[in-house]
Amino acid sequence: MWKRAAPYLVAVLSVLVATAIAVRLYPIANDFPALLLLAAVAISASIGGYGPAFVATMCGFLALDFFFESPPFTLEVTRPGTPLDLVAFLIVAILLGTLNARLRAAGERASAARREAEAALDARDEALAIVSHDLRTPLTAIKTSVSTLRNPGAPLADGTQLELLGTIEAEADRLVHFVSDALAMTRLEAGIKPDRQWNALGEIASAVLDRVGPVLGDRPLTFDVPDTLPLARFDAGLLDQALSNVLENVGVHTPPGTPVAIVGRIEPTHVRLEVSDAGPGIPPALRDRVFGKFERLSDGGIGAGLGLAIARAATQAQGGQLLIEDSPLGGARFVLIVPNVVTPEAVDAR
């Protein structure tokens, strides 16, 4: 409230001060009051924008007429030149006020843009810090293991040698995982044109499950994507990418042995795939955050925290959406909805 009223108060005050000074100097400088009042308008515009500029203009106009135009101390206008003075004041005041207010708005936009750019830079720095950590840590382990194998201080036991070789391989795998994810994310962010073809949803879900099956381990699986579903037109590669990342996330964040269910349906306008788990679930407040890049809300997993970000970006790349709901199994349910673009014209209509 105070913040909004202050510029108007400044406008009124500046006109009052200008008037007070002008009343003193009026006897020796006749044109001075009008100029001083214009300065008050300009200041009000710079500080408060259009509204205060208008208030200052009006106050200034009345002050000019009341104090300085003859006859003084009345708003009455008798001298033929007075209306011209007043109108000229009004025009100049409005021009000055508008110009300054516009300048002020431009300045505000510029600083808002700068703040936004700074925030983006901060986010980038943070991402870069994570990337640099995730790259350097495995590289460090690899380099030290190799150096030790090449120049051991004392002859290494066979067990130690194997251990070091194991470290090198595991850390290299971690790097591969990270780099692939980072590249996939970059590719999706650069924007790609979906390649929509006729596909059978069931065989894609089944193929993805065959491939990422090992991360689900012994979790009992319900697979309800019938091979009798009608064909649909969508980008199978992007759906594959989204579904694999969701399933990998389920594999990492739910306890071993808990059930997982995959349900797929084809609607005339869209394809719907649901992955339900019985893990800890994702509270509503975090449902947007888990899709953030480099977001690791819990320990576990060797990923860079890009999996779900990739899943969502891949879904959105073909105009779909990836949502999180409560699962009937007690954990989280990921819902993948992708447009079923049956005719090429439908793409243009969207």
Add this chain to the structure above:
Amino acid sequence: MRGEAPPNILMVDDDTHVLRSLRAALESHGYRVRSAVNGPTALESCAAERPDVVLLDLALPGLDGVEVCRRLRNWSRVPILVLSARVHESQKVQALDAGADDYITKPFGTEELLARIRAALRRDQARRDEEPVIQAGGLVIDLVARRVTVDGREVHLTPTEYELLRVLATNPDRVLTHTQLLRTALGSGYEDALDNLRTFIAQLRRKLEREPSRPRWIVTEPAVGYRFRPDG
């Protein structure tokens, strides 16, 4: 594998570190290895040395790997394994359509590479042997009688379904692209009839697979094609 001589492998890659480590891995497993660092040398070497398998990187300077594949296929049926750092499905499809037998994404483990090489050599040998009967688990395909049985029970296939099964099964563990399958099953001119292909494959699975929605023999390679898994 000709007689007792160890198989001869030609590696084509422009990175000498990759060549060096691959050579060490392959030689330690008993293969004879030659290398080429660009397309033209690779083609010359293939003509002169007649390798048993070619490992081909796609990103070669000058003559592109896909083009090397295409030219090689003009006169040779040598198994070509593409090793590539490119991961997008369309590049995979391009290489396979140009005649590559298999596609491995860099980086890969030595075990994986060796397994793929063995599979390629096996396929090549099977092609030379022209075995009249293919056996895969409970599935038996008699190529002479054009008879298919699952667990001893005869399965009746339409001519198109049989053709699809035959071309898949005679290329075990090899991804065949949509285009390649459509050309075989429906003839040229139908390479875009992807909806038909999906329908034929679904019918085939319903007749063969124990659980058609979770197929074991005819598996899907999303956005690329299909593969016959003999040990399904």
